[in-house]
Amino acid sequence: MSSAVKKTGVKKVVLAYSGGLDTSAIIPWLKETYDDCEIVAFCADVGQGEEELIGLHEKAIASGASECHIVDLKEEFVADYIYPTIATGAIYEGTYLLGTSMARPIIAKAQVEVARKVGADAVCHGCTGKGNDQVRFEGCFAALAPDLKVIAPWREWEMRSREDLLAYLAERDIKTSASATKIYSRDANAWHISHEGGELEDPWNEPSKGVWTLTVAPEDAPNEPEYVSLAIKNGRVTHVNDEALSPYAALMKLNDIAGKHGVGRIDITENRLVGMKSRGCYETPGGTVMFAGLRAIEELVLDKTSRTWREQIAGQMSHLVYDGRWFTPLCKSLIAASESLAESVNGDVVIKLYKGQATPVKKRSPNSLYSESFATFGEDDVYDQKHAEGFIRLYSLASRIRALNSK
Amino acid sequence: MSSAVKKTGVKKVVLAYSGGLDTSAIIPWLKETYDDCEIVAFCADVGQGEEELIGLHEKAIASGASECHIVDLKEEFVADYIYPTIATGAIYEGTYLLGTSMARPIIAKAQVEVARKVGADAVCHGCTGKGNDQVRFEGCFAALAPDLKVIAPWREWEMRSREDLLAYLAERDIKTSASATKIYSRDANAWHISHEGGELEDPWNEPSKGVWTLTVAPEDAPNEPEYVSLAIKNGRVTHVNDEALSPYAALMKLNDIAGKHGVGRIDITENRLVGMKSRGCYETPGGTVMFAGLRAIEELVLDKTSRTWREQIAGQMSHLVYDGRWFTPLCKSLIAASESLAESVNGDVVIKLYKGQATPVKKRSPNSLYSESFATFGEDDVYDQKHAEGFIRLYSLASRIRALNSK
Amino acid sequence: MSSAVKKTGVKKVVLAYSGGLDTSAIIPWLKETYDDCEIVAFCADVGQGEEELIGLHEKAIASGASECHIVDLKEEFVADYIYPTIATGAIYEGTYLLGTSMARPIIAKAQVEVARKVGADAVCHGCTGKGNDQVRFEGCFAALAPDLKVIAPWREWEMRSREDLLAYLAERDIKTSASATKIYSRDANAWHISHEGGELEDPWNEPSKGVWTLTVAPEDAPNEPEYVSLAIKNGRVTHVNDEALSPYAALMKLNDIAGKHGVGRIDITENRLVGMKSRGCYETPGGTVMFAGLRAIEELVLDKTSRTWREQIAGQMSHLVYDGRWFTPLCKSLIAASESLAESVNGDVVIKLYKGQATPVKKRSPNSLYSESFATFGEDDVYDQKHAEGFIRLYSLASRIRALNSK
């Protein structure tokens, strides 16, 4: 099954390596295909879980890599990728909180940095030819390192299944703990975990219990609600239940609390960037709570036109992030617009977690535009009810003129 | 407390009459203020509940009206106002399902029709001078009947409280069952009920149990989920649990089922059109399920660009409806755009109701763009993985050129 | 230079044929490459000029085609493609009036119809692999006839220049009147002509006089302005200088008048859909006048919110048409929205043509929202200046509250 003709022109490749079956097979395949090139394994720690990192270095070397770089990006991921995104309010197609999408640019950037450090002339990823991730990775590579060759084995080789990969490794006496059957394809990081495949391939199937890993089923969640408080400054959570926490630590704590209450399950049939639809299930427990908290403070501080604009930024950002266009002038512009608005997103919110729901029930802000005395009945200096007539007359003037003209 | 100087020029007024304390006081006030003009009471039945209509005719006459017209608008409300709105996906400020907003234009239109029938020269409403409804009503009047005088007693008279109104009626020996204290201000129709006032005036207060009337608390909902199926045709629900139902009947049935599971509670601090913020709680049980069903089918049938466009229509429509601009060319244009897209919104969806949540768990459509074979691993004629490289190269070409140029 | 290996599986191809050098070479190339398949030449008459159609049939047969279908699409092009587009106000990147873009879908549709009629199993176009037109044609083919194979010789063959093509034809003793040098690449139809290449490839070069073909230089235009009047109904020109004309005839007349005054020259560096920029010069004399006329009537009839919405439709439509997405639900939705607004785009406009400019100087409409008495000083019933205070107070209420809170 190895390619007969050696390809040339690649001396050293940095491979985005996970230790899974695919990237384990890629190492020998690269060497065989690209004229015995040197392979540097690279793994970004974006919070996918320690169990995925244990033994990774050894495994990479055993598979034929010359080096293995594991880079801790957890705090940077939350601070510089997740927060700028969620501050805009971006939710892809109304539902998906962009967990995988946000991780791709930071991984690609770190991979390029390793490539520069080790003097590589190519980068390689294990994404399939049908998904979004290939576009995200390669779009970032094009923006950051247009000179590096990109190798995408799934678009090159003949293998098409786990069986093919296992056979390929067995032929070469490379050990793997991977099993022939794996129901779901998953991707995890600090923000979320995604699930695809198995019975999910038919949207007429309800996801079975075995799909979910980060959250309990709402039915199995505690019968008593739990309240969690967030302090928010410039659109970022600074405290959870009054405890000051780093961005990553706050997210971890919220994942833990919200997961116990079954919060953050998402089931969507989405439009992939490559033109087809796919059905995915996602779990974003802590992120769902963060989102709810930010939106609750916004309710108090954004006026009508600002909020409308924020929604337009959100719509743009949701596609930009999903489509892998992080390293673009458009992204910088969207973030600049959003951060300007976030200057007033300050305050406290209490969120009730119960049986799958995260409901803000208390909110306050030093920048609040809400005032009891304005909204309710009594008189005040700021709002005179008699002004309303004039407002309405001018507000509806075009309608009135149109009606008069059409008589 | 009656005005000393009689105003002239109004002979016959059609009053939007609810039988509540406010509009009961308006009848004598109009007669006293506007030179003993004739009062025609008008009440739109938009599904606010039979108890609000019982005895209404007698009450109106007893309060001094010469006639009382009760007009059944329930089916028209759902078919011609609610469906065109929800087909666009309009949700005000991300949360509010526009229940009160959607009812105002149909009521204003029917009120104008009564005014034309009885030959009135003025219309009157009981909205306060601080809210949205005065703008919505008067905006519709301007578009439909710019020649009719509009009387808004709350902006004219000196009374400011329920006590004032009760005293006013007592002075005139007009009986009322209204009590001096009423914690919440409410507005109900087939789609929803709204609650304002009381402890809700402070967004730092969680709504108390007494606020809610249409839904049980999630904590008190059944411990077993219930599944409800919807059949959808051109963006409208035609069957609930396989039973063919009229638009209004379908909504009533869903209200009933969803209310039992605590579905559809909303708590929002929103930007009023008149420039201030207010905090409201809303219950939209059946509507929440309908919305979830429509969006689920859209997941299957709208491509990426169509869905993005639908979101833009939604954003526009949410403000248009909230702001009372129903009878405008913009509204017609938005609905035309939306109905065109809704031609493919056909299919079936099963929604799980549990402890406050309505989660679509099964969905299928004859117009689905999803195909298992396209999305998953195997080969097919429609999608060749080798095409992805070309796509990515052109897709990221501007990034590549920018990066090359900046070297 | 012919391919050694015959490709199989294609029996009959319908070729979009212009009689130019490229498509003349494509006929023998197709036969040689695709196993002696039958070639049906197809030419859409979209107003590119009679000289391009004379002798076309004979030429096609002489080059090896078995049939040649010339289809008159001139009126349909203007009525069903140009008008729906310009009613939206679509202008690509602020400048380009979409002349080539609008023609592609109607040509593709007619080509598919010929393919169905003659029982072809493939379609072929002569677009290069670097431009937009390949995407437009093939996007339409995908939407209309996903079963037909698409052949794009410029992406398949080895030839890269006019010299290559001439040599290829000479080798086969096929005569051509084409010369080895052709400075500009051009595309013409009833709406416009485009020019690329030559000195235009450097945006630092001013286009030379030799570029332009439909319009005189402003410097050479008459020293006296000319006035042309348009009658407009539902967003379409019905009369030019009081003469009732069909859509195509009106456009031809305006092309003639406007071209004499140097109106409609465009010079733009635009973003191609395929990710690169290109520099093109376009002449759209009559179209520029039509556009000016429609926008002038809109000034009178669209209120502020409707006009803003129309601009959003325009933005969407400009990309949709440029990007070749005519046969999509999005396009139908945009047109539905636009046609709804166009119901009030009725009236008369007089446009002054002078030295390259088309300036509307007189405009009136039965649907006009403008009224001298409203806009100017005196009192009237519709607008009471005292209302302005109330309007301003509520309009600026959020600003006031924000300012008060930040003290």
Added chain:
Amino acid sequence: MSSAVKKTGVKKVVLAYSGGLDTSAIIPWLKETYDDCEIVAFCADVGQGEEELIGLHEKAIASGASECHIVDLKEEFVADYIYPTIATGAIYEGTYLLGTSMARPIIAKAQVEVARKVGADAVCHGCTGKGNDQVRFEGCFAALAPDLKVIAPWREWEMRSREDLLAYLAERDIKTSASATKIYSRDANAWHISHEGGELEDPWNEPSKGVWTLTVAPEDAPNEPEYVSLAIKNGRVTHVNDEALSPYAALMKLNDIAGKHGVGRIDITENRLVGMKSRGCYETPGGTVMFAGLRAIEELVLDKTSRTWREQIAGQMSHLVYDGRWFTPLCKSLIAASESLAESVNGDVVIKLYKGQATPVKKRSPNSLYSESFATFGEDDVYDQKHAEGFIRLYSLASRIRALNSK
């Protein structure tokens, strides 16, 4: 004609004073109406022309003001109000370059500063009750100084015409050079001059020659074109014809050159913020050239998605500036987004001025994404024509799937 009842509660008013008839009458009217309050005249120099400032101080004192503050805002106006606006590309309703609108916030801000300095408790403007300017001024006052009382005499007093004002001044023996007839209402600053009234009140009238003051008629412009070069850095003109100039000086120079060629005349029927339409003529000679220059550089440097976003910012900004919402979080956010994009708007452009037109004919930029070698025929490493097939297949995949499904 003086008010019988003195109003109280105002001690010192800062009046936006122009020396014209209106504001000359306002001074005595304020003193008589507001209990002999002190009047501080304030005049912002925003480039309206020296002749408007000569003798202004004396005139103000003679009319009864206690002080007169003339503040030079010319450079600040261009640098901090005009440039941030035009960088976004904002053009109101496709035509109006916002000349009056942009000046209002800087004037209001300076007026508030004078009020603070002199300890005033009120501000006053001479805008009519039918226009936009009252809303713009008072919106800015609400945002900057919500505690100051705002006096708008035109909405308070009984006078309605120039005759009324002249009579009012004559009664009080206050001299004025104003004449009883003034055909056009005008507003001038460094950026533009506006004209309203007279025959312009009927959009079916072509503006007569007497309307225009800053530009010659195109017919009277030189028969030879003139070329002007601009150097642009971060979206701002730094050099005109190779001469380094301050923002204001550059604009003045361009006004001079462009005015001679009849460039920058605008004739529009626009939607006022207060709900009615009005017809205005504007002259923006230098601004038209600046706009053309900025847009020309953008053609070279903005990719397709960035440019689309810039157009959305432009649309928002055009309404925001027109509607007087400068001092809002929305404005800050729009400017932040725009300035981020403007980082690459660098380069040189040569603009041809001829008979009313300003046409960029040469453009270049260090940030250009255009490359001859990419756009034209030959092979290169960056773009392989074979990639196009893959791009097209994925780009049109949703269309293909839809078509296949609907068979």
